[in-house]
Amino acid sequence: MSSTPGFGDIIQTRVDLSEDQLTKREFGRSPVKLSGNPSRYHAGDTVNLPFGSGETSTISAMGDAWAATVTGGSPE
Amino acid sequence: MAPRGNSFGFKEPRKSKASLGPFPIVAEFGGSIPDSLYSSNKEASWNRWRRGYELATSNLSYAAFEYPFSYNIPLPSGTTQSGENPPVMAGIIRGFPTKNKELGMHWCGSVLAGSLRFDNLVDQNDVDLSIASVTESGHFWRVQLAGTWDANNPLPPPLFIETPGDQPNLTPLNGDVLEDRVLTQGGIPITKETIDPNTGIRYGYTAAVLDSIEPYNGVLILRKQGSVEANFDSVLITPAQRAPQAGRFFINGSKYACSCQDFTRRQYFYVSTFLGRRKSPTFPLTKCATLKPGRYEVTTTAGEIDERIMQKALQDRALTIVAPSGYELPYNQSVNSKDVNNIPSNTNRDFPGVFSDFGNVYTRGTDIPSDPNAPVPRSEGMVKYGDYDTIPPAAAGQPNQLIQVQDTWSHLLDEYRYCKHIYAMKYTDDLFPPEPSDFPAFTTEQAAWEQRLVDETERDQRKAFDNITTYGLSYMDVPPLNIQSPIMISMMQKMLNIPASFIKIEGFTMYDKNGNAYVPASGGRPSNV
Numbered sequence: 001m002s003s004t005p006g007f008g009d010i011i012q013t014r015v016d017l018s019e020d021q022l023t024k025r026e027f028g029r030s031p032v033k034l035s036g037n038p039s040r041y042h043a044g045d046t047v048n049l050p051f052g053s054g055e056t057s058t059i060s061a062m063g064d065a066w067a068a069t070v071t072g073g074s075p076e
Numbered sequence: 077m078a079p080r081g082n083s084f085g086f087k088e089p090r091k092s093k094a095s096l097g098p099f100p101i102v103a104e105f106g107g108s109i110p111d112s113l114y115s116s117n118k119e120a121s122w123n124r125w126r127r128g129y130e131l132a133t134s135n136l137s138y139a140a141f142e143y144p145f146s147y148n149i150p151l152p153s154g155t156t157q158s159g160e161n162p163p164v165m166a167g168i169i170r171g172f173p174t175k176n177k178e179l180g181m182h183w184c185g186s187v188l189a190g191s192l193r194f195d196n197l198v199d200q201n202d203v204d205l206s207i208a209s210v211t212e213s214g215h216f217w218r219v220q221l222a223g224t225w226d227a228n229n230p231l232p233p234p235l236f237i238e239t240p241g242d243q244p245n246l247t248p249l250n251g252d253v254l255e256d257r258v259l260t261q262g263g264i265p266i267t268k269e270t271i272d273p274n275t276g277i278r279y280g281y282t283a284a285v286l287d288s289i290e291p292y293n294g295v296l297i298l299r300k301q302g303s304v305e306a307n308f309d310s311v312l313i314t315p316a317q318r319a320p321q322a323g324r325f326f327i328n329g330s331k332y333a334c335s336c337q338d339f340t341r342r343q344y345f346y347v348s349t350f351l352g353r354r355k356s357p358t359f360p361l362t363k364c365a366t367l368k369p370g371r372y373e374v375t376t377t378a379g380e381i382d383e384r385i386m387q388k389a390l391q392d393r394a395l396t397i398v399a400p401s402g403y404e405l406p407y408n409q410s411v412n413s414k415d416v417n418n419i420p421s422n423t424n425r426d427f428p429g430v431f432s433d434f435g436n437v438y439t440r441g442t443d444i445p446s447d448p449n450a451p452v453p454r455s456e457g458m459v460k461y462g463d464y465d466t467i468p469p470a471a472a473g474q475p476n477q478l479i480q481v482q483d484t485w486s487h488l489l490d491e492y493r494y495c496k497h498i499y500a501m502k503y504t505d506d507l508f509p510p511e512p513s514d515f516p517a518f519t520t521e522q523a524a525w526e527q528r529l530v531d532e533t534e535r536d537q538r539k540a541f542d543n544i545t546t547y548g549l550s551y552m553d554v555p556p557l558n559i560q561s562p563i564m565i566s567m568m569q570k571m572l573n574i575p576a577s578f579i580k581i582e583g584f585t586m587y588d589k590n591g592n593a594y595v596p597a598s599g600g601r602p603s604n605v
Contacts, residue, residue, distance in 0.1 A: 044505025055159030063233025
């Protein structure tokens with residue numbers, strides 16, 4: 001998380017796994033070895049998706065999809 | 077010795093093999109007493125809330141099956157994208173190993189807060205849709221959005237989509253959680269910790285369900301019940317004590333959906349034989365008495381019915397919901413056209429309660445005589461059933477006459493009635509979900525019930541992981557390549573909240589355990605080192 005988040009960056013997360021949690025994960029009765037600090041997005045995060053004026057934003061694309069479907073439109 | 081047979085003395089016929097199943101799995105929770113308490117317990121959100129907490133704590137100690145993604149919403153044919161940034165929706169799908177489930181996994185998903193922003197919507201004059209003013213109205217906040225609104229210029233999609241003829245208009249965002257967290261156009265959403273530099277005090281924000289809209293007046297109606305406020309002390313409280321702030325923009329709150337039968341209100345059964353472990357027939361039998369006439373769903377490919385379990389990895393399918401005349405989808409009761417079932421706006425959308433009763437949240441009185449419209453901050457005891465009404469009997473000695481039966485379902489902050497998997501996700505998100513007030517009527521001591529729940533959950537989770545190590549999941553069985561399966565497609569439609577025909581595998585960018593992006597539709601694979 002940087003002080004000036006970019007497009008698609010997480011600006012708030014509630015997932016901060018400890019070293020202990022990362023090293024002691026289990027798979028059934030078997031310890032499992034995982035590397036890396038998992039995943040980019042977690043449920044409960046807040047994402048920064050700013051769009052400029054006139055850009056096709058997520059919410060406008062969602063609106064376009066619904067508006068198209070009532071008249072029988074389909075995706076490209 | 078009593079004769080064998082039933083109470084009439086007839087010999088019971090030998091049960092055939094077919095009557096032994098397999099039957100669809102309809103498991104829900106509840107007590108064991110077959111009376112009205114059973115329904116109360118079975119429907120209790122509290123039950124799911126408590127089980128979700130246990131599942132979260134049990135599941136934490138194991139490896140989580142997390143599949144973060146960003147989904148690029150495809151544009152309708154004939155339109156082109158403006159700007160450099162793609163219209164993406166960020167989210168995650170998480171697997172919950174489940175002992176009692178095909179392939180041993182329930183998939184629970186969430187779209188992240190901030191994916192939808194109202195500073196990207198404008199009115200007819202290109203005025204941004206900021207919050208102009210808020211007025212109190214009983215259980216609701218009436219939020220007036222900036223802009224000029226009239227019968228010819230209603231709220232823009234996806235808030236409102238006017239449909240031609242007598243077909244029902246669409247309001248896809250109704251039921252979603254909105255949060256007033258963007259202060260300026262294009263600004264970074266505030267968090268509960270963000271401090272106003274001018275005052276040195278945290279901004280705070282309010283999250284509430286969008287209950288309904290007045291499209292021609294530019295008004296959003298938010299529900300106070302179940303709302304959450306991040307207050308000046310960075311504490312989440314419910315219900316919120318202050319309205320959304322004028323001048324800000326809304327973003328969406330986290331949205332959840334799950335593939336389990338409790339959330340989707342669909343029945344399922346095992347197809348696989350678990351590598352030969354299971355010997356019974358593999359075709360489901362449904363008793364005639366339990367059949368519900370009318371609505372059903374199919375998945376289609378290019379208009380052809382296609383409900384295969386296994387298919388090509390990158391093939392997209394569409395969800396089609398069919399509702400014969402008399403069983404129309406509960407979207408707009410005034411519509412009574414037999415063609416309503418075939419218009420795309422309905423057939424691509426998964427409606428709550430289509431397949432079975434979607435669960436009740438029993439309404440409660442406020443118990444505050446001085447302010448009957450105040451939101452209820454606490455549980456006030458046993459539920460008060462408000463779903464039926466009676467009048468005195470026609471003659472003395474007769475029972476009361478039942479004159480009305482209805483669902484009293486209403487969405488709280490929890491839009492739909494959540495399942496335990498969604499509650500588990502909310503717990504692990506550190507978003508401790510408000511305790512539902514429909515406390516079940518225990519037939520045993522609560523402490524004993526909870527201790528048994530703790531033990532059972534731990535044992536079931538261990539067993540579920542053992543099962544997965546036995547028969548495993550293939551690459552086709554995990555997101556996003558499994559999202560076109562008949563069980564998953566309705567869940568994905570609910571979660572992404574776009575028409576099912578606009579959910580395409582090629583739109584998914586996934587992130588592996590190191591945070592690196594890959595596109596499965598282009599042959600991308602996660603890192604295995």
